[in-house]
Amino acid sequence: MNTKRKELIVSAISNGTVIDHIPADKVFQVIRILDLEESEKEIYFGTNLVSKKYGRKGIIKISEKYFKPSETDKIALVAPTATLIEIRDYEVTRKTTVNIPDSIERIAKCFNPNCITNKEQVPTKFKVIKIDGEIKLACHYCEKNTSQNNMVFN
């Protein structure tokens, strides 16, 4: 009974995608990266919800919308713990996790203020690299690395 009540803190959807286990402070970033601000579908979201696994978590539910991996992998940089749950007729039909992509375009800003992408209208492009276990964005233009705590997403 209790578990059910918790589930319903954020309304259930009949068809669409639930993005669960988002770090509590990243919900708005995920909304922005997925361009959900522009979406005309019904969207519910919640944050600072209790999670057994992570303490506090965020969740987003998007009605009538299913994502391609190339769309959702972008969120792996800010929400690596996220799970994607596809709902059809109130039933879970698929559950996937997000994978960190090899490269990303446009969604992140280069940390280097003297980079051409911060000076003129040039869309950003990064290779995603791992140095000593830490994920970094290597800028295609200025060749500087942006580390995780300096990442800013558009």
Add this chain to the structure above:
Amino acid sequence: MKNRSLISISDYSKEEIMQILEIAAEFEKKPHQNLLNGRVIASLFFEPSTRTRLSFESAIQKLGGNVIGFSSAATSSVQKGESLKDTILTVCNYSDLIVMRHPVDGSARFASEVASVPIINAGDGANQHPTQCLLDLFSIKKTQGTLENLEVTFVGDLKYGRTVHSLVIALCQFNTKFHLVSPVELKLPSAVKRHIKEANLQYEQYTDFSEVIPKSDIIYMTRIQRERFPDPLEYEKVKNAYILDNSMLNNAKENCRILHPLPRVNEISINVDDNPKAYYFEQALNGVFVRQALIASILGLK
């Protein structure tokens, strides 16, 4: 290399680098060759750099080409607020190749993506300066007979010195042993060190200069700039620790040579200039041959 831009030294494979150096050696023997035969090369210097610009323009003229362009942003349409993209697209209409120096990091890579003619990066902000790197490699090969298995010492500002970054990355293909001498504040950035680690090569870092001199085949000196230090006292503490004086070279190897990208201020004492190990002025001359080789290769004339 035909029709390909050169933006970063890592755009070229080891074989391609060696090929450019071989062609450069041919130009050293015979500098005047009318290969360009009136072709037009644009030299766009959005920030002034006398040495690099004159070296390129000398290379172009020795190849029988014509130069158009500007030597500072103040005399270009940048002054009117034109974007880099628009300037490049316009200049493509007038030239077969563009040589550009620009104060913004990554500007050359971006230019190469919008341009219909190849771009040679003559320095983009603090990022890359691949032709300097090629002339450094040419100088090392010429003085040592090889690029393989050398012990190379870098001294001074290893953090901001882009010539150091490019050369370290390029040397990672030649089984180099690196000695990195700098104040703690100006150590080689981890992004560059990563290349050394990935190539499984040895490197050592020092704050004291003198002990590595006897081991070095090449000593690559750089200038430490006062403005790099937030605290002027820190600068005062280190400013004299990285000056090379002739007396320090007594126990240097016979084949050891001193390189410096120039301009020098006081980091190499004038009394080193007459030492046969001083090579920095010849190094600058080598730049013309290397740039001739590059231009001729990119335009498919060699």
